[in-house]
Amino acid sequence: NAGVMQNPRHLVRRRGQEARLRCSPMKGHSHVYWYRQLPEEGLKFMVYLQKENIIDESGMPKERFSAEFPKEGPSILRIQQVVRGDSAAYFCASSPNRAPPLHFGNGTRLTVT
């Protein structure tokens, strides 16, 4: 069974560019969460999605950030006009239903230069 797959593993963007992070949940999982981890900190919730629906985006900045989980294909976290403060590790997790446990991918490490 493949786990949660995230790509790319590393992403370097210049200030002002767009970053797209992709997440394929575990097989059979239709619930996806995105978390952000700043250096030497714990993980912070960003957004929770089910197929074609955003359920809770309370942890996501109001501007420049968006997320989707289409009927077909991976979940996408999109960051427009990146700034240096967006540099972090972004983790995706999935679950088969609304309840935990959550299974995490290995993350995408975004560096903004």
Added chain:
Amino acid sequence: GENVEQHPSTLSVQEGDSAVIKCTYSDSASNYFPWYKQELGKGPQLIIDIRSNVGEKKDQRIAVTLNKTAKHFSLHITETQPEDSAVYFCAATNSAGGTSYGKLTFGQGTILTVHP
């Protein structure tokens, strides 16, 4: 909202010793408490979890205890090995109810180092 405090931030032990990491939470409605192990360059890996209807759970060398009255829970690792060295995170959430789901609030992490 929920707030989770984790201590200590770093922990150094000799191989074979026990290690204990403690977390406190603020929301009395929280009912699910997982522990994750994160190795360098990897994502968090679930190692054990406990729900509020039990006070203790064991899995080989790992155990978790929960005190709902005091709102704290602890991770116990016995007979530590060098491969246990990693960052450990506790988390909490209220996973019951129609509007609840697996939205975890994490502690700040504990860097565990096991010396051979």
